[in-house]
Amino acid sequence: KAGVTQTPRYLIKTRGQQVTLSCSPISGHRSVSWYQQTPGQGLQFLFEYFSETQRNKGNFPGRFSGRQFSNSRSEMNVSTLELGDSALYLCASCLRGGGSYTGELFFGEGSRLTVL
């Protein structure tokens, strides 16, 4: 069974640009969560999606947005990039719904964004 796949793995952008990151969950997993990891702030929660609906949102500005598609794949977008957005962006999926809600999280390898 394939794991959680994040693309791209590495990318470099300049200030003011926007970026879209993709996360494909494990087959059958309908819940996807996103996290940001920086040396200064550590790991922080960004969003949680289930059945194409945002269920929870972390304390990030409106420049950070996301969505989930009917096949459970999720994307997050950061507009008007700032230097401080340089980070490792991780997504995780879990099995949820239909009586099979284990809550165990499976993480992707992350997308490492550098903003110059």
Added chain:
Amino acid sequence: KNEVEQSPQNLTAQEGEFITINCSYSVGISALHWLQQHPGGGIVSLFMLSSGKKKHGRLIATINIQEKHSSLHITASHPRDSAVYICAPAGGTSYGKLTFGQGTILTVHP
């Protein structure tokens, strides 16, 4: 005061030693995750706990909901256990909305 406090922040051990990492939290939770991160970034979920105790091989995790405290134990530590261990409570009805501890850097010497 941080919502999640881990101790110690750094831990050095000799191969074979018994390791304990502690986590105290102040938020209300639905469950608590223990995560492992090796250099290079990949994160693996070791345990998800909502009560009591779980064991996987040499790893044991416990949680006391009333005291808002959890511990991760590693028996017979090995150099391959060297990693960052992160405590992450999940809030409310969500299992993905995590609040993260600052992590414990574990180094096990042969």
